[in-house]
Amino acid sequence: MKRKLLVAVPFFLAAIVASFAITRCESQPEAKYVFYIIGDGMGINQVRGTEIYNKTKGMSPEEAQLSFTQFPVQGFMTSHSGTSYITDSAAAGTALATGVKARNDQLGLDVNEQPHASLADIALEQGYKSAIVSNVAANHATPTVFFVHQSNRKDYEDVTRQTIECKVNFLAGSSIIDEKDNAPFGERWIENAKQEGWEVFRSASEAAESDSDRVMLLADTLARETMRYAIDCHDGDFRLKHFTDAAIKYLKRKAPEKFFMMIEGGHIDYALHNNDAAASFVEINDMNESVKAVLEFYEQHPDETLVVVVADHETGGLHLGGYNSYKLSMEKLIHQNVSMEQLTTQLRHLRATGRGTWENVKAQLTESLGLWDEVAVTPEEDKMLHQIYQRSYVEGRDNRVVSLYADNERLAYEAIMLLAKKACVTWTTMTHTGAPVPYYVKGVGAESFVDVRDNTDIPKRIAKLMGGSLPRKE
Ligand SMILES: [Zn+2]
Structure with missing residues (x-):
């Protein structure tokens, strides 16, 4: 009897396992509401630096934490492109949207320049409505990898033509740009978009209420490639969260059964290309406000919502610490109240x-950065800044520091670099690096992300949870 029981037990267990496997297979979870949030350039030191910055500013430990660092599934993934260990945003975005590696500077194409379907295409096929939201231009690299196939991201004429042909239902960005940020280019394409059936709004609340299936929401600063940096924002300025709130409200009404939404914190990368630490931390906090808005939606639909937060690559080679010390003096950065670009504007206006x-x-540097006041300046540092002032600002020699997106005044750059040095926040480059980047997942199907190792894995997992499959040639 005892022996019979021992023989029967394994069969019994096997039957349970088999039936569980069948049930699991049959009930492959479906993510009805998918939020895909991309922090452009947001490496792990940027994320941790923001939390330390917040704590140093006097926030409580709970307030200082970014909402997504509390997600249950987290990890790191490689970000290299198909042609370089150091990716650009076009190739990294293509990997995150389509699940294939691309060449740098190319959108929606694999390394053989073959067009690939994206998560926006999966959404359309599976009956999801979709929104693509960014605080940089709507025809910039990261938004457009979801609907453009182009071998040159700077071919703005063709990229914009494909943008207004896309089937996304709600498209929001700072503006429509070309490489030189020409107003007539944006105006012409906005008129073309209207002809193509887009309703174009400058008001988030009006866009949220629209009945159209093609809504374009642009900030009111036509011909400015980006909206104001969050650190420079005044009350009433457009913020990423305004776009996010409007898109959620629109999709809740227009697509209550299921929707897909991509949100890009694109401005983080702009600040990082300037090596402007405080501005980049405030940008990450600003993106976190959008994540918090998404989490409010999640709380109402916890069994049907998937939230994925990723970085596309690391920018700046930012390190917390340096100079062979064990110190990090983040308090030196918290008095900076403008971006490097805004400080450049202030200094040039004075001249x-x-x-x-x-x-x-000096008074301007005190007001904007806290130097000589909250942040003590040694006689040697004072002399160094004065020499830079004399040579670059007065005599006009070597007076510009040009980054990917900005042309800054040398003195603004050097003053902010002095703050960084005093804080022991260090940089290795003004471009991207090959550092692996973090991802954070919460909600339905989150457990399927635990084995993500490379950025191409992310869209494959998301597509599966939406009932589709990537990668796939178009
Ligand atoms: Zn970049």
Whole structure:
């Protein structure tokens, strides 16, 4: 009897396992509401740096944490492109949208330049409505990898033509741009978009209420490639969260059964290309406000919602610490209240209005960065800044620091680099790096992301949870 029981037990267990496997297979979870949030350039040190910055600013430990660092599934993934260990946003975005490696500077194409379907295509096929939201231009690299196939991301004429032909239902960005940020280019394409049936809005609340299946929401700063940096924002300025809230409201009404939404914190990368730490941390906080808005939706639909937060690549080679010390003095950065670009504008305005004396310039650096006031300046540092002022600002020699997206005043750059040095926040480059990047997942199907190793794995997992499959040639 005892022996019979021992023989029967394994069969019994096998039957349970088999029936469980069948049930699991039959009930492959479906993500009805998918939120895909991309922090452009947001490496792990940027994320951790933001939390330390917040804590140093006096936030409680709970407030200082970014919402997504609390997600149950987290990991790291490689970000290299098909042609370089150092990816650009076009290739990294293509990997994240389609599940294939691309060449740098190419959108929606594999390394053989074959067009590939994206998660926006999967959404359309599976009956999801979709929104693509970014705080940089709607025809910039990361938004467009979801609907454009182009071998040159800078062919703005063709990229924009494909943008207005896309089947996305809600498209939001700062503006429509070309490489030189020409207003007539944006205006012409916005008119073309209207002809193609887009309803174009400058008001988030009006866009949210629209009944159209093609809604384009642009910030009111036509011909500015980006909206204002979050650190420079005033009340009433467009923020990423305004776009996010409008898109959620629109999709809840227009697609209550299922929708897909991509949100890009594109401005993080802009600040990082300038090596502007405080501005980049405030940008990450700004993107976190959108993640919090998504989590409010998640709380209402916890069994049907998937939230994936990723970075496309790391920018700046940012390190927390340096100079062979064990110190990180983040308090040196918390008095900076403008971006490097805004400080450049302030300094150039002083010079242009004949008020560029050393006393006035020093007063501006105190007001904008806290130097000589909350942040002590040694006599050697004072001398160094004065020499830069004299050589670059007064005599106009070597007076610009040009990054990918900005042309900054040398003195603004050097003053912010001095703050970084005092804080022991260090940089290795003004471009991207090959550092692996973090991902964070919460919600239905999150457990299927635990084995993600490379950025191409992410869209494959998301597509499966939407009932589709990637990668796939178009
Ligand atoms: Zn970049």
